[in-house]
Amino acid sequence: MKILSLLKLTLVASVCGLSALSATKTEQPNILFIFADDLSYETIRAHGHLDIDTPNLDRLVAEGTTFTHAYNMGSWTGAVCMASRSMINTGQFVWRTPRKGQDFKPTVAAGETxxxxLKSVGYRTYMTGKWHLSMDAAKIFDVAVDIRPGMPMDVKEGxxxxxxxxxxxTGWKPWETKYGGFxxxxxxxxxxxxxxAESFLTEAIDDDAPFFMYLAFNAPHDPRQAPKEYVDMYPLDRIELxxxxxxxxxxxxxIGCGESLRDARLAPFPRSEYSIKVNRQEYFAIITHMDAQIGRILDALEKSGQRDNTYIFFTADHGLAVGRHGLIGKQNMYEHSLRPPFMVVGPGVEAGAQIDTPIYLQDVMPTSLELAGADLPEQVEFKSLLPLxxxxxxxxxDAIYGAYKKNLQRAILKDxxxxxxxxxxxxxxxxxxxEDPQxxxxxxxxxxxxxxxQSLMADFKTLQAELDDPLDLENPGSPDFTMKPHRH
Structure with a gap:
């Protein structure tokens, strides 16, 4: 049965005597959102791009539908994570989404995060992990614990x-706890x-309300630290350049990706084959370690008995270069950095399927609201994935838009x-x-x-006007190299 058909049956049940607020878990599905940080689309073994071990993310690929071309719309700041997370929590496009604390106040006051x-239609909401927004997660979730900043504390040795x-x-090692960080x-x-997550799921068993869980890993953002056993899984002769x-x-x-950019300084300039292999080794290790934790979450969901009425969404805030094109961070318009993975598992979702239609990762927000039977506020600009x-x-x-900073980089993807x-x-x-995916x-x-x-440039100008892009292509001004703090 298709998802929209299931929703119609739910609506019939509601009309026959159950309001949205009084509906049981049978009528409203649970929403489990698992969010990674700096995870490129290529880093899931089941996708066939890299030699990497991700058995639990592979489970999601096998059990659900993968959107192969999910994109982040961009960022006004070097902390691309922050812009992505603002968009996903408000549903607004990049140049209209809130940036600072006071910008979020109207949205929070209106109850439109x-x-x-989801809470307004009867959900009990849980959150843990990376937040990176200038609004208090504890005030907009029922349960919020260990709310983390944009990244763990770094050290110069890293x-x-x-x-x-x-x-x-003789230098920094990802498994040495003396460096703090993760x-x-x-x-x-x-x-x-x-x-x-295990505690949340145990608590939710005894609650009549459906749940929304926002589980946000800081991994695999730097400092890319993992237990030594995970690093040892990736000897350098296994790592392909x-x-x-x-x-x-x-x-x-x-374009703002030189030595003035924090992320870019993680590896030496110019990039060497050895340094990039080590950085990718550590990237793969922290991903595989994260995958093991995702396995624990999936097992706990199964044990709770609520798996069959839960939609699982997995994605990341954007991708990461880690040596591709001579770049290290995500502040660029290349596929490795714009595209995270995106999988959906749940009732009515086809198993082992993939959809190549380009989407924005932030489409998860209106998708979950439609599943929950919630009305979309006018401010929500991203689109539900249920029709797809x-x-x-x-x-x-019609086209996918990308931007970095006020005037440094832009992109349009079409056809x-x-x-x-x-x-x-x-x-x-x-x-x-x-023809040239790399x-x-x-x-x-x-x-x-x-x-x-010429056609793409004309389309870009049209899209630029629709999105309130502040860039004047004819007079872009001096390069915007301002660097905002990465932690919040």
Whole structure:
């Protein structure tokens, strides 16, 4: 049975005597949202891109539907995580979503954040982990514990490394607890998420209300720390250098990805094969460790007896480069950094299926609200995925938009092509994503693609106006290199 048909049956039950607020778990499904940080779409083994171990995320791929092309819309700040999380909790597009504390006040006062909207139709709401927003999670969730900042505390020893094998032997190690970070408090933060999720699920068994759980891992954000046994799973001879590896990205400084960017300084300049392999080793290790904790959460859900009436959504706030194109962070318009994984599991969702239609990861918010029977406020601009889950041929977005900072980078994706714009240096890059998924062949100066470039630029200008993009393409101004604090 399709999801929308299930919802119609729920509506009939409601009309026959149950209001939304009094509906039982049978009528309203539980919503389990698992959110990773800095996780590229390629990092799930079942997707077939990388040699990485993710058996529990693979379970979600097998049991549900994968959206292969989920995107983050971008960010006004180097802390891309913050913009992504503001959008997902308010439903507003990047240039209209709140940024600072006072900006969130009208939305909170109106009860129109994601958790508040679900609470208004009878859900008990739980939250733990990374928040990274200037509003108090404890005031908009029924239960909120171990609310984490944008990233664990870092140390200088964790940067510009490893220069070489000798430096690695005497330097920072991801399993050494003396450096704090994910080890602060005595238990790895990813394990704390699993512990709280298990407690939430146990509590929810005795509650008549359906639940909404927002489980937000800081992993695999740096500092990429994991127990040694997980690092040992990835000897360097297992780590392949990315096909699109570069020692230096040609425009790194002009687009805000040079040495002034914190994330970029994690590995030495220029990038070496050895340093990138080590950084990817540590990235894979913390992902596999996170995957083990997700396994604990899935097992606890099964044990609770509520698995059959629960929709599970898994995604991340964006992707990450980790050596691709000579970049380390997520502050760029390439697929590895714009695209996180996105899986849905639940009643009526086809198992082992995939949908290639481009979406925004923030579409999870209106999707869950539709499942819950909640009305969407006018401010919610992202779209429910239920029509796509019922029929892959349904149109969704005409084009996908990407942005970084006020004037440093822009992108538009449409009909299998991507146009990347660097406004302050008047550089364009054009990629045919179907034929060149690694984005290694820039077609912008190829006369055969002149009409495609012009068409995409015209579409971008239209989209830019619709989204209130502050960039003036004709007069972009001085590069916006301002760096905002990463922790909140």
């Amino acid at each position: 994601w958790s508040q909207l 940067y510009n490394r490893p220069v070489d094998e000798a430096a690695y032997e 080890w602060e408090g005595g238990t790895h933060w990813s394990e704390v998420i699993a512990q709280h 990315p096909e699109n590896f570069l020692a230096k990205y040609p425009h790194q400084d002009e 889950l019922d029929d892959e041929t349904v149109e969704h977005y 299998g092509y991507k146009l990347v714009i660097y406004p302050t240096i008047n550089i364009l890059r054009l990629y045919n994503l179907k 984005e290694m062949q820039d077609l912008a100066n190829n006369p055969e693609y002149a009409s495609k470039l």
